Amino acid sequence: MKISKNFLIDYIDIKDVSFKEVAAKSLKAGNEYESVYKLSEAKGLVIGEVKECIKHPDSTKLSICQVDYNEGLTQIICGASNVKKGQKVIVAKVGAILPGNFEIKKAKLANEESNGMICSLAELGIENKFLTEEDKEGIHVLPNDAEIGEDPIKYLNLDDEVIDFELTSNRSDLMSVIGMAYEVGAIYDKEVITKDIYLEESKDITKTHKLSLETDNCSLYIAKMVENVKVKESPNFIKARLIASGIRPINNVVDISNYVMLEYGQPLHFFDADKLGNEIIVRMANDKEEIVTLDNEKRILSSEDIVICNKTKPIALAGVMGGLDTEVTNETTNILIEGAVFNSSNIRKTSKKTLRSESSNRFEKGIDSNLTKIAVKRACELLVKYAEAKVIKNELFAGEITHFPKKIKIELNDINSVLGMNLTEKEVSDVFKKLKFEVKENQVTVPTRRLDINIKEDLIEEVGRIYGYDNVEGILPKVTIKRGTYSKKAKLIKEIEKEMISYGFNQVITYSLVNDLLINKFILKSKDKASVLSPMSEDRKYMRQSIIPSLINTMEYNLSHKNNDVAIFETGSVYYKEKDSYCEEYHLAGLLYGNYLINEWQNKHIKADFYLLKGIIESLLNYLGFNNRYSFVDKDLISDYHPLKSASILVDNILVGHFGQVHPTISKKEVYVFEIDIEKLLSIRVRGIKFKEISKYPKVTKDLSFSVDKEVSSSVLTNVIKKTGGRNLIDLNIFDVYEEFKEGFKSLTYSLTFQDSNKTMTDEEVMQIIDKIVENVEKTGAKLRTK
């Protein structure tokens, strides 16, 4: 919301206050701003008259002008095609500064001396979008009443300053100059200047026109007429104030409608009364009904749009845009002025699918219905003054004023207890006085313009922000002393993350929304997908069901940036649809690719492979207290893994995750990944740590080597050995695996450590166990090679 200082000082006396200061104080009162600036930064300009203008002999574009600005004739070379003898023009003298710190210097153009510059409006810093087609082409030509030697910036009313506010959505009252005057008045403790409007009227609209209001979505509709309008250019002050407020001047009639909207915050619409007929109907549109709007677009309407109609068809899309058929043109003489209050949410829906305008924006935020009639009268007053209009008596009126001053009960203690301050009655009533709120005993009456104030807390905020939050002394709350906690789950997740980091993994965070290529991969459970209704792109359509695909993408991103070794993990939710609702599960996933450990000059490498990842998963499970309770099996395998280099992870025979090499159809690289359902894992009970006395008796280590069919997995033998070895078999390692000379067989060499916690084991005792082990292992089909 751009506020012009010249416009504002019509309503509040802050002429001598710097606008920068107003902005800074407004910020403290809760109104943020983007910038404060002068409408034109140009300095050293003067109005001159072109006394002579001849074509430059050596140039087709340049003209040699002799310009009079009460300092004799000055020669200026001008490149604009529209410069002519007799024109009043804007001259930047030598030494003048134009926006962008551009200083005008004496110059020679095609051998002719030039002592200044004849300016266009763009060169004064006025944005192109505000200029007429003529002004876009060349220099700005001033009318004849412009006086030579005067300041053109002043003449054009461009000697203005602007604050570009970023208002909060509740302050609809500040979307008008008068509303802003009340706000600045509260900050500076100044009165707002009010003006009475007096109109001379004749005839009677109620005799000739009819209005019917057929929808509840318009609470108030006022139509008033003026005749004999002369459409022409607006006076400079209106044009300048519109430009300062960010609106392009068109002609006096359109400009007045916008001017009043800026002034009061009430959008108005002007119809060409002669094209309208004599009947106005306000109703909801029918589905598929059509209207061609001002911008020459055919709009297909729905039953959520409010329309203004004449006897035969819609003539305006209420609150958003007028219809082309009843548009005010240069030939218009009679105007029907509409002032109305439309339902915010209808306007929002309509403007969302058509156009967001200054008008729709104000309707969306809410309009004080007490201002509607005044704004219509104000438009009449300006049309009389600047468009020679004659006002027709009375107005068509339907609906009602729906806003009344609100009375809110509040005690001093309410205010102090929320703000944590010790304000006195006087300090509080001073604030309300500044805001022009009436206070009687414990009751505050809020003016209708403040649609945002409804409850006592709203009043407390007013006191806080006007009195100043700087005056709040920070203290810590008096609360029961206790230590805060993480949930048990959160604590364990943090432990898992710490552990993964200690294994050398970088923690990553990827997007939860994925595309349909990723959504089907590496899914632990087959459940319905959760998808968003209208995705921003196909890439962000589904809620992920596995983290692994995003990790593979992250790896590819890093490889393309020449980060060749990747060890990453992520903890986060995956999402499923379940009947009519959704569920989220917390997962851990990791990825290993390339070298895990590397020292190039020593030629030490540990490459990512199946067993490295398996070891990491085992370490993690041990850390979490699951030692001896997990197993890795080739059951329930997921097809996105290499079929022979992947496994399911079981803890207490419960499936908690999977790992292995990514299937070559998904990645041609040798990538290893895993994913674990943390919630399932953490639901498995773990006993506390209990120290077991270290045995004083010696250990005995024996090696056993078996020959076994290549297809038999080592775990078959290992399980038998463990089971047979019993309590005294305290350690078991496979330290040699190789394919035998004999085809189809492999050799597994175990190192077994025995120890009794109560006595020294004799050789015989150990050998007895060994023999039993060999016997049992051989039952599986393996053959002992060496002892």
Place this chain on the structure above:
Amino acid sequence: MQNIKEELLLKLKEVKNLSDLNDVRVLFLGKKGKIQEKMSLMSTLSNEEKKSFGQEINLLKEEITNLIEELKFSLEQKELSEKLSKDKIDISLPGTKIVKGSKHPLNKVIEEVEELFISMGYDVVTGPEIEKDLYNFEKLNLPKDHPARDAQDSFYLTEEYLLRTQTSPVQARTMENNLEKGPIRIICPGKVYRRDNDDATHSHQFHQIEGLVIDENISLAHLKGTLEVFAKRMFGNEREIRFRPSFFPFTEPSIEVDVSCFKCNSKGCSICKNTGWIEILGAGMVHPNVLLAGGYDPNKYKGFAFGMGPERIAMLKYGISDIRHFYSNDIRFLNDFNRIEGGVDSED
């Protein structure tokens, strides 16, 4: 006797290493050595002679022992230093890289905030990311058709469910689940989603940390005091905070909180856009409608709430200019965060 000593000195001169020395030792001090040889003469002497001879020979033995030990020590030193000199390595060659991961910078910030508030008695609570409209909006004083819903344009999954646009629904759920309707002190970190096109400063997925305190006699002054502690802990002891009035549907009064610029000490710089202040959080007193929706009596209980963006804090703290870094996970970026910001004397 003198001869023995001279002979020893001659022999010792020829000694090159410990084994030569051992030979000399055996020759003089061994069981069949020269000293022992002399000792065996004792039996042929008279008692008186025995005494003086014995003294003399003991002295000689001691002297010889000392000479041999001295040489032994210096030989050992020499041999050790020869041995060590063979071990010489180039200590400037690079060390083996120890495998080491890193915590994601967003989690670093989130945990720092969590720990701070845990120390002030807050519990860390989380909630679902696929949330009901009821909790994300309605119970937070954002009824259907409220214009502020537009500002956080959301991803809906059905009419009822959406990806939460804020962590505030955890507030609503916590209030509802607190059956005794007693005091609450929580902090709620998590992912949130809004329909923004990803660019340097926008991300359709980002994080929030929400705080909520409900108790009897809670005021804005308590909010200010709490956030002062937060600002000093996160951004340095000299930090001050500033309250600016603002508007959020779920708080009344609503506050925007600025922290004095920690890059320039409020002198004015590009980070604070020459204002000396950096906007860091939104906060306010819990709106009575929100308390009511959570089953709390606004006449008895008051509360404050605040919300902050870990992305923004991390960007300010570490000087990151593009929010997409957090989600593209370049390992070089991640590795920048694999250390503590420590040192007893470090800038805190």
